[in-house]
Amino acid sequence: MKRLSNRHLVRLTFGLWAILLAVSCVRPVFKPTSSTVYTIYANAGANFWSGDPLYAPSSGHDVFRYFPVAAAWFGPWSLLPLGVGGALWRVLGAALFLTGLGAWFRRLAPQTPLAILFLVALPLSIGSLSNAQANTHITGLMLWATVLAGRDRWRSAGILSAIAVLFKGYPIALCGLLFLLAPRRFGIPVALATAVGLALPYAVQDGNYVSSSYRGLFHSLAADDRSERPLFAGYQDFPMLLRIAGIPISRGDYLWVEAGAGLAAAALVGHLMRRGRERSQLALECYTIGASWMLVFGPAVEASTFILFAPVMACEMALARMIWARIFSYTGSALLLLSVVLFAFPHSIHRPIVSLGILPGAAVLLSIGALSRIGTSPAEVRAMFLPSDTGLRRAA
16 A cells, blocks of 8 residues: 555656646747746847847846856857747756756655655745746756765866856855865865856957946846835845834845854854764755755845745655754745745735745744754764654655
């Protein structure tokens, strides 16, 4: 009976993921401009190679927010029909994300059936996969970086981490944590790869244009202030919770909060190293620690960014042992799943609830549960990987 149940679970998980991928990758062929951000990427790629401004507002497109090297990367993609390019971009993201999930799950939760973990990770993946967000690709890159670091392949981990940083700056938090584990073996490759990526646009485009593009990027990021927007339209992060609580904080002051939280994350990694946590294990946990900072305190957190927590939510529901850690992890996960359901309803229904801070609140709760598990003693951590009759495993 258990074998039959496992087989059914695998079929269910495979079927649901197949449906999501089929809809996400086939739909853009017929509706290339519907519910997608790929048009922003393709437009930026065309602008880079034609020498047009990258970061100026344009009719029909949101502002491009990535480094010039990312725009250069999208140049060849812009030559494809929008539908074909959008479909291929989603396929690439799905490949990075799903293989990264599988590799990370196998090393962090080897006793839990993969089908369960993939099933739990699916809901938070829907939004980014569906509208072609680069968060899908970046999550996959970061997962693979920690897996390779855990295998002592620091050079490859550094290169993948640098690629993620060159798309969106926030993966620098993960780089900082992995640097603590192998300052020279990781630090040198990630620094060199990032420097090459930042300089590469100068080799393929006019230097004045590239320098102007960098200035445009920094100006665009500095001007991106959503603190005066309605709560549902602002960033879904810790400042949103402060707004709801009526606690004012300036952008300058909040930078100190971000920095302090980042230092606390680094201190946790250093503490675990001193307590004898195996470096291969801690490299994997750096993803969870880094993702917690990115989603609670990091910059530009939107609903689609929460795909970063898809692997964390799945693993915490499987690995949490202490009752209070379970309460935090399960409550945060339940709120995240509720948000997925809410976004399927019209604006008049989901916006008032989102304005209550459900997403950043869930991120805080899940982070507390995850960091509590990670902070347990090495003996307790080893016990987590022994066969156990936990709820999730009984479901298998």
